[in-house]
Amino acid sequence: MDIYMLVLAILGIAFLGAAWIPRLVFHAPLSFPFLYVAFGFLLFSLPLGLRLPNPLENSFFTERFTELLVIIALTGAGLKLARPMTLSNWSVTGRLLLLAMPLTIGLAALLGWWVLGLAPASALLLGAVLAPTDPVLAADVQAGPPGHGAEGETRFALTAEAGLNDGLAFPFIHLAIAAAAATSSDLGWLAEWAVFDLLLRVAVGTTMGIVLGLLMSKIIFRLPGSGVAYSRDAFVVVAVTLLAYGLTELLHGYGFLAVFLAALTLRQQERDHPYHEQLHDFSAGLELLLMTLMLILFGGLIGQGLLAGLDWRMIVVAASIVFLVRPVTGLLSLIGWRSPLTQRGAIAVYGIRGIGSLYYLSFALNRQEFSDVSVLWQTVSVSILLSIVIHGATATFVMARVDNEIDSREGAS
Numbered sequence: 001m002d003i004y005m006l007v008l009a010i011l012g013i014a015f016l017g018a019a020w021i022p023r024l025v026f027h028a029p030l031s032f033p034f035l036y037v038a039f040g041f042l043l044f045s046l047p048l049g050l051r052l053p054n055p056l057e058n059s060f061f062t063e064r065f066t067e068l069l070v071i072i073a074l075t076g077a078g079l080k081l082a083r084p085m086t087l088s089n090w091s092v093t094g095r096l097l098l099l100a101m102p103l104t105i106g107l108a109a110l111l112g113w114w115v116l117g118l119a120p121a122s123a124l125l126l127g128a129v130l131a132p133t134d135p136v137l138a139a140d141v142q143a144g145p146p147g148h149g150a151e152g153e154t155r156f157a158l159t160a161e162a163g164l165n166d167g168l169a170f171p172f173i174h175l176a177i178a179a180a181a182a183t184s185s186d187l188g189w190l191a192e193w194a195v196f197d198l199l200l201r202v203a204v205g206t207t208m209g210i211v212l213g214l215l216m217s218k219i220i221f222r223l224p225g226s227g228v229a230y231s232r233d234a235f236v237v238v239a240v241t242l243l244a245y246g247l248t249e250l251l252h253g254y255g256f257l258a259v260f261l262a263a264l265t266l267r268q269q270e271r272d273h274p275y276h277e278q279l280h281d282f283s284a285g286l287e288l289l290l291m292t293l294m295l296i297l298f299g300g301l302i303g304q305g306l307l308a309g310l311d312w313r314m315i316v317v318a319a320s321i322v323f324l325v326r327p328v329t330g331l332l333s334l335i336g337w338r339s340p341l342t343q344r345g346a347i348a349v350y351g352i353r354g355i356g357s358l359y360y361l362s363f364a365l366n367r368q369e370f371s372d373v374s375v376l377w378q379t380v381s382v383s384i385l386l387s388i389v390i391h392g393a394t395a396t397f398v399m400a401r402v403d404n405e406i407d408s409r410e411g412a413s
Contacts, residue, residue: 003049006048014039014292014293015289015292018036018288021035029394029397030392030393031140031388031392031395032392033354033392034388034389034392036295036296037298037302039295039299040302041300042299042303043300043303044301044303045303051304052301055301055306055362055377056374059366060366062359062362067359069290069294070136070166070256070355070356070359071241071256072286072290073291073355074163074259075259076284077135077162078260078261078262078264078265078267079266079267079276079280080143080144080159081143081160081264081267082268082272083156090160091337093157093161097161100348100351101131101132101165103329104351105128105131105169106127107321107325107329108126108325109123109127110123110127111317111320112127116375118371121370122176122180122370122372124172124176124179125176125177125180126317126379126380128176128360129173129357129360129361129364129380130321130322130353130357130383131165131172132165132166132360133161133162133165134162134354134355134356135159135163135166136291136356137291137388137392138159138352138354140392140395140399141154141155141346141352141391141395142155142162143156143159145277147277152402152403155399157347158350163260164260167254168254168257169360170257170360171197171202173363174193175193177364177368178192180370181368200252200253201253202253202254204254204258205256205261206257208247208248208251208258209248209259209262209265210262210265212240212262213244213264213265213268213269216236216239216243216266217266220266221269221273234286237282237286240259241259244259244261244262291355298358306381307378309378310378310382314379315382317379318382318383318386321353321383322353322383322390326348326349326351327348327349327351328348329348331345331348334348342401342402342405350391352387353383353387354384354388355384357383357384358384
């Protein structure tokens, strides 16, 4: 059998299904990610001769592929948000980033150390990897596309959180790397981390994102001969994404943060212009293509034994982080915010875990040796799988209820 041709045919079927399956399952207790993970599992469990590289041994490929998918998703997330960038408009997002995320990192690390017996650096890495919410698999809970998408507080907060915490989680990833590399009790490395990885890199990422977003908006909407009428959506989306990410990383800033802020800043300029919808549509299409492939590969890795050796402790820790730690820290961070419990509960519960966690883990493992690598991979993988299954089965119904509640309140007022 010609494996290459078989793969092409399978991809054709998968991409064709990606075009219409999301619409078919929209009102069903199934999600597109769940179906494609299941498809990948079945496909690579069959005796077809298909094999995937072990991510523990080929983490470089895992890092680069997931990296590309995340930055495309971050561009799409930024383009969705038209709300002006003021403290009052972004206060809920700020609560999630400054309170919920650090608390989640700490509690998840504690579970990793106490239940799984991980070394402190590995436990910290587990917490940092699983704390950020995912911009890739969260379409059902995010704000809609420009021009005709819902942007209530719940959807706005979840979209903005997923966009920003993918960059703001990086200091804690670097903290775990620095802790694993430390060879003495001298804490000088901690001061270096605080200045360089926490403050400087965040500042560079923020500055580059805003500056490049403003620059791109001038080129698109203001510069004669190179504006909307002359631009091709695909090239503009890719340019914004790659420029923001590549230049920021070259300057040792956080590229994820820059990509989201560049797209967000671009949307803030001429925020009601229909061109934003065109940019978002291409970004969403490219994201769906890459996500389809990633989900099949993830399911295939599970079919080939990625979770072999999984024990009850890993399942308990994964389930606790996704379904207990995040909801509790989310609700704690929202104390004092006046809104219905339904909205607060949805924001707290639907901190979806996904592809970003695979990127963070492979990024860290490619730069420093950690103990218990297989335990980390399996715990992170089962966390993603649980989130895909449970969140995917319930998100559509819960968010519909939240949207209806918001519409009813606005109608009454």
